[in-house]
Amino acid sequence: MNGVVNIEDLRKLAKKRLPKIAYDFIEGGTDDEVGLVTNEQAFRKARIVPRYLVDVSVRDQSTTLFGRTYSSPIGIAPTGLAGLFRRGADLMLAEAAREANVPFIMSGSSTGSIEDLGRIAPDHGWYQLYSAKDQSVSEDMIKRTADAGLKTLVFTVDVPEGSNRERNTRNGFGRPLRLSWKGKFEALRHPGWMLEWMRHGTPMFDNWLKYAPGKSADAVADFVGQQNRAPMTWKHVERYRQLWKGNFVLKGIMHPDDALRAWSLGVDGIMVSNHGGRQLDIAPSPLEVLPAIRDAVGDKMTVMFDGGIRRGMDAVVALCLGAKYCFVGRPTLYGVTAGGVTGAATALQIFRREIDLTMAQIGATKIADLGPHFMMWKDEEEL
Numbered sequence: 001m002n003g004v005v006n007i008e009d010l011r012k013l014a015k016k017r018l019p020k021i022a023y024d025f026i027e028g029g030t031d032d033e034v035g036l037v038t039n040e041q042a043f044r045k046a047r048i049v050p051r052y053l054v055d056v057s058v059r060d061q062s063t064t065l066f067g068r069t070y071s072s073p074i075g076i077a078p079t080g081l082a083g084l085f086r087r088g089a090d091l092m093l094a095e096a097a098r099e100a101n102v103p104f105i106m107s108g109s110s111t112g113s114i115e116d117l118g119r120i121a122p123d124h125g126w127y128q129l130y131s132a133k134d135q136s137v138s139e140d141m142i143k144r145t146a147d148a149g150l151k152t153l154v155f156t157v158d159v160p161e162g163s164n165r166e167r168n169t170r171n172g173f174g175r176p177l178r179l180s181w182k183g184k185f186e187a188l189r190h191p192g193w194m195l196e197w198m199r200h201g202t203p204m205f206d207n208w209l210k211y212a213p214g215k216s217a218d219a220v221a222d223f224v225g226q227q228n229r230a231p232m233t234w235k236h237v238e239r240y241r242q243l244w245k246g247n248f249v250l251k252g253i254m255h256p257d258d259a260l261r262a263w264s265l266g267v268d269g270i271m272v273s274n275h276g277g278r279q280l281d282i283a284p285s286p287l288e289v290l291p292a293i294r295d296a297v298g299d300k301m302t303v304m305f306d307g308g309i310r311r312g313m314d315a316v317v318a319l320c321l322g323a324k325y326c327f328v329g330r331p332t333l334y335g336v337t338a339g340g341v342t343g344a345a346t347a348l349q350i351f352r353r354e355i356d357l358t359m360a361q362i363g364a365t366k367i368a369d370l371g372p373h374f375m376m377w378k379d380e381e382e383l
């Protein structure tokens with residue numbers, strides 16, 4: 001990954017490789033895409049006040065989560081359809097995470113299978129569940145996750161309905177992906193991607209293949225579309241908690257009361273997240289709601305975070321405000337799109353180095369040193 005210095009460099013490379021229809025799927029938000037800006041801008045309002053005259057010559061960013069020690073406090077969030085950006089991307093992300101010793105969450109709309117994840121990264125792979133209309137499908141996925149040897153199940157709760165993603169509408173994005181003549185013409189300007197697509201066709205939702213009535217990409221995509229439109233309530237949380245014996249995490253919690261309710265039902269952890277600004281455009285950024293959620297649950301449950309992290313220092317801010325662990329979605333997708341396993345590994349290395357340097361700059365030698373005592377805020381009037 002010559003010449004790549006930061007995540008923005010990876011984003012530019014990913015953009016170059018992908019046709020517009022695929023790049024816009026990664027990058028897009030909903031409605032006016034205010035949420036994308038909100039998520040990143042929240043970090044620009046944060047200030048970390050450095051403390052000096054501390055010996056920071058030895059620094060350790062390892063973090064223990066659910067009894068396992070990871071080398072860094074940033075893991076890979078679940079992102080659906082990764083195989084559309086590079087064939088095999090889900091498992092490439094898993095491999096990069098395993099090598100970096102951080103968690104990788106396979107999406108409920110992944111293009112790789114739970115069983116392959118169990119083979120490649122049993123100690124680092126987590127599985128993210130989308131509740132299906134046919135509960136026997138969800139329950140079987142939970143069983144497959146356990147059978148594959150994975151220890152953490154993440155239930156995403158912030159997709160009660162599809163959202164208004166206007167880039168996708170304009171581009172004619174659908175599942176499975178089909179290219180119009182105009183789309184094909186545009187894609188020809190991205191020959192690396194186009195060749196792969198011509199060779200392998202549209203990628204499958206591998207985990208759903210088993211349940212769909214037909215085995216073509218169309219049949220599976222239709223089935224997933226029908227199954228995803230299912231009501232989701234706390235009853236599902238109770239049921240899945242009962243069935244799943246490992247660590248159980250809810251992803252997409254944005255309100256302290258929901259966090260407390262999750263705790264009362266025996267959930268082990270939550271991810272404070274607004275789905276990367278892809279669901280409710282007017283939602284607050286996860287960073288804005290993080291302190292109140294952390295205050296509400298204290299140390300009772302593990303509070304994790306994602307949304308808008310593009311620099312190591314952003315993760316340090318989230319950790320100072322009470323997150324135990326951070327995840328990124330787009331940055332590692334840029335990496336894997338740009339350069340496969342090496343690209344994903346590069347994204348993780350960039351974060352690792354930036355976190356290390358931020359810790360040195362502020363006088364922190366370990367993650368436990370971080371806390372709200374480092375924080376102040378830029379006056380909003382001046383923004």
Ligand code: FNR
Nearest residue numbers: 026077078079080107156275276307308328329330
């Ligand atoms: C996502 N995200 C997501 N979340 C989830 O729980 N299941 C999923 O299948 C997906 N799919 C998905 C696809 C793409 C292309 C993106 C960009 C995101 C949301 C993701 O897990 C995470 O919450 C956000 O990406 C975090 O924000 P950043 O790091 O992208 O700013």
